[in-house]
Amino acid sequence: MKVDLIVRNARIDTRDAAHPHARSLAVLHGRVVALDDDVEGLDARETIDAGGLAVLPGFNDVHAHSVWFGTTLMEADLSAVASFDDIYAAIEAQAASTKPGDWVVAAGYNPVLLGSTHPDRERLDAASGGRPVWIKHASGHSGQASARGLALAGVGDRDVPAMEGGVIRVDETGRPTGVLEERAMKLVQDILLPYPLAAIEQALQLATEHYAREGLTSVTDAGVAGGWIGHAPAELAAYQAARDAGRLRTRMQVMPVMDALGAIAGHDEEPARRGFGAGMRTGWGDEWLQLGPVKVFTDGSILGRTAQMREEYEGCPGYHGYLQDDPEAMRTRVLEAAAAGWSLALHAVGDAALDFALDAIEAAVRAHGTPSVPNRVEHGMVVRPDQLERLAALRIACVVQPSFIPSFGEGIRGPVGEQRGALSIRARSQLDAGMPLAFSSDRPVAAGAPLLGIQAFVQRISEEGLVYGEHERISVDEAVHAATVGSAEVTGQQAQKGRLAPGQLADLVLLGAHPSEVDAGEISAIPVRATIAGGAFTHRDAELG
Structure with a gap:
C-alpha cells in the first residue's frame, strides 16, 4: 500500500x-x-x-478574527507604541502611501499602554496631511477618529447625540474627543465599509499564512458579514473564493454575526426563524470551511468599561456598563436563530451580561433542544460560582482567552477589583466542573500564538509580572489538551480532529x-x-x- x-x-x-x-x-x-x-x-x-x-x-484557536487580523497586516501598526509621538509618526508614515482624501487606517492601539488616554484629534489630521484618520483600538470595542474623520461621520462639536448601545465620548467641555464606543463606531464604519472582496481574500491569505507559522491548523473566525466586526455583507463569499483559490492555510469555522441573518418565511405552524434565506445553518460546509454558531454581541469589554457588570466598576460610582441592544429584542433574535438550527455563541464579558446570555440560551435549549455543535459564551471574563454551575449544567462552553493575562491582565483587574478579578479568565474551575476547556486568542485583540496561550494557561503572569488568579492555573498537559482536544470538542469537531489517531x-x-x-x-x-x-x-x- x-x-x-x-x-x-x-x-x-x-x-x-x-x-x-x-x-x-x-x-x-x-x-x-x-x-x-x-x-x-x-x-x-x-x-x-x-x-x-x-x-x-495541530493547534486550534476557537475564537479569533481572521479578516480583521489580516487587514491589520495591511494597516498602520500601533500595537507597540510608547507615546503619542509614536502614534503620530505611524500615521504620517501610513499617509505617505495613502491617496489624498482617502482614510488613513491604523490598528492595534491599546489605550491602557498610555494610561487609558487618546491622541489629539487635530494632531492626527496634521500627521495625516489632512486625510481623515480612523484608529481601531485593540479591544475591537472602540476606535478613534480624527477631527476630519468626525466631520465626515456627521459628528459635530455641539449637540452630540446619545446612541443606543454605544457612546460618542466627549471631553469636559462637551466636545467630542474622537473616541467612538461600541455601536457608535458604525458612524465611521458606514463610510469605510464594505471592503472589496479581493482585499478580504488577501487579508485571509496573510492571516492564515501567519497562523501556519505558529502551528495552527484550525481557527474559528468569531463574527463576519455584519455588525461592527464584519467587513462586507458578502464576506462568506470571500472565504469561499479564498478556499477555492488555495489561499487558506488553515481550516476555518466561520461565525456569521446575528446582523447577517434575516427572517425566514415558513409554514404558519412553524416557529419564527432567523437565518440565511436558503436555510443554511451551523455545520454547513466541509473539512476546510464550515459555518459555526451565530455570534451575538450582548455587551462590550472591560478594558473599555463597556461590559455590563452586576456591581459597579471600581472608581465609577453607579456605573455598570451596558448591553448593546434591548434585551428582549436580542432574546427574540436568539430564539429565532435557534429555531432555524443555529448553534449560539453569545459574547458576554460582564457577569450581568452573562446572566442574560445564560437565560437566553437556556430558553433556546428548552424550545429547540441542544445542538450537536455546542452553544457557547464568548469570553465570560467574570463568572460567578453560580454561573459556572449553570454553564456546566446547560453544557455551554465558556471560551476564555489565556493570552489576555500577559497582554493586559492588570488592565482587566483594575476596573473590576481583586474580588471579581479572582473570578475572571477561569480555567481550573472549568475543568473541575467537568466542562471542556478550549484555547482561543481573540486575535488581534491580544497576541495569538498558541504556544504563548499554553504558557499563559500554566503561568498566569500579567503584563506587570504579577500572578493573576493562581487558583485557576492548569498543568502543561491540560493546557496542551485545551489547544487540541478541548478546542475540537468546543467546536463540535472532536470526531475528526484534536487527536492523531x-x-x-x-x-x-x-x-x-x-x-x-x-x-x-x-x-x-x-x-x-x-x-x-x-x-x-x-x-x-x-x-x-
Whole structure:
C-alpha cells in the first residue's frame, strides 16, 4: 500500500488514550491511517525524518478574527507604541502611501499602554496631511477618529447625540474627543465599509499564512458579514473564493454575526426563524470551511468599561456598563436563530451580561433542544460560582482567552477589583466542573500564538509580572489538551480532529521541544519547525528534510 506521507523518528503526543505516544505516523487522503508498527512495510510518496522532534496535533484557536487580523497586516501598526509621538509618526508614515482624501487606517492601539488616554484629534489630521484618520483600538470595542474623520461621520462639536448601545465620548467641555464606543463606531464604519472582496481574500491569505507559522491548523473566525466586526455583507463569499483559490492555510469555522441573518418565511405552524434565506445553518460546509454558531454581541469589554457588570466598576460610582441592544429584542433574535438550527455563541464579558446570555440560551435549549455543535459564551471574563454551575449544567462552553493575562491582565483587574478579578479568565474551575476547556486568542485583540496561550494557561503572569488568579492555573498537559482536544470538542469537531489517531484528520505540528520539556516561562519560545494540515505542509523550516 502506498500512502501520501510518512513521518518517522518522531516523539508523537497523539492525545489519544488508546495509543498516547508513537514514533511514526502515516497519512493517506488527508487522514492518519497508521501509527508505529502499522507503518512498517508501507511505501510513501514523501517520507520525513523528524529527527526526534516533538509532534502534536495541530493547534486550534476557537475564537479569533481572521479578516480583521489580516487587514491589520495591511494597516498602520500601533500595537507597540510608547507615546503619542509614536502614534503620530505611524500615521504620517501610513499617509505617505495613502491617496489624498482617502482614510488613513491604523490598528492595534491599546489605550491602557498610555494610561487609558487618546491622541489629539487635530494632531492626527496634521500627521495625516489632512486625510481623515480612523484608529481601531485593540479591544475591537472602540476606535478613534480624527477631527476630519468626525466631520465626515456627521459628528459635530455641539449637540452630540446619545446612541443606543454605544457612546460618542466627549471631553469636559462637551466636545467630542474622537473616541467612538461600541455601536457608535458604525458612524465611521458606514463610510469605510464594505471592503472589496479581493482585499478580504488577501487579508485571509496573510492571516492564515501567519497562523501556519505558529502551528495552527484550525481557527474559528468569531463574527463576519455584519455588525461592527464584519467587513462586507458578502464576506462568506470571500472565504469561499479564498478556499477555492488555495489561499487558506488553515481550516476555518466561520461565525456569521446575528446582523447577517434575516427572517425566514415558513409554514404558519412553524416557529419564527432567523437565518440565511436558503436555510443554511451551523455545520454547513466541509473539512476546510464550515459555518459555526451565530455570534451575538450582548455587551462590550472591560478594558473599555463597556461590559455590563452586576456591581459597579471600581472608581465609577453607579456605573455598570451596558448591553448593546434591548434585551428582549436580542432574546427574540436568539430564539429565532435557534429555531432555524443555529448553534449560539453569545459574547458576554460582564457577569450581568452573562446572566442574560445564560437565560437566553437556556430558553433556546428548552424550545429547540441542544445542538450537536455546542452553544457557547464568548469570553465570560467574570463568572460567578453560580454561573459556572449553570454553564456546566446547560453544557455551554465558556471560551476564555489565556493570552489576555500577559497582554493586559492588570488592565482587566483594575476596573473590576481583586474580588471579581479572582473570578475572571477561569480555567481550573472549568475543568473541575467537568466542562471542556478550549484555547482561543481573540486575535488581534491580544497576541495569538498558541504556544504563548499554553504558557499563559500554566503561568498566569500579567503584563506587570504579577500572578493573576493562581487558583485557576492548569498543568502543561491540560493546557496542551485545551489547544487540541478541548478546542475540537468546543467546536463540535472532536470526531475528526484534536487527536492523531487512525481516521482523524492529519493535522499536526512539529516542535523543537514538547511544552512539558521546557521551563514554563520558555514554552512560547519553542520553535515551530513545521505545520501540516490534511497531510500537506503549510509551514516548513528549510532545514527540515
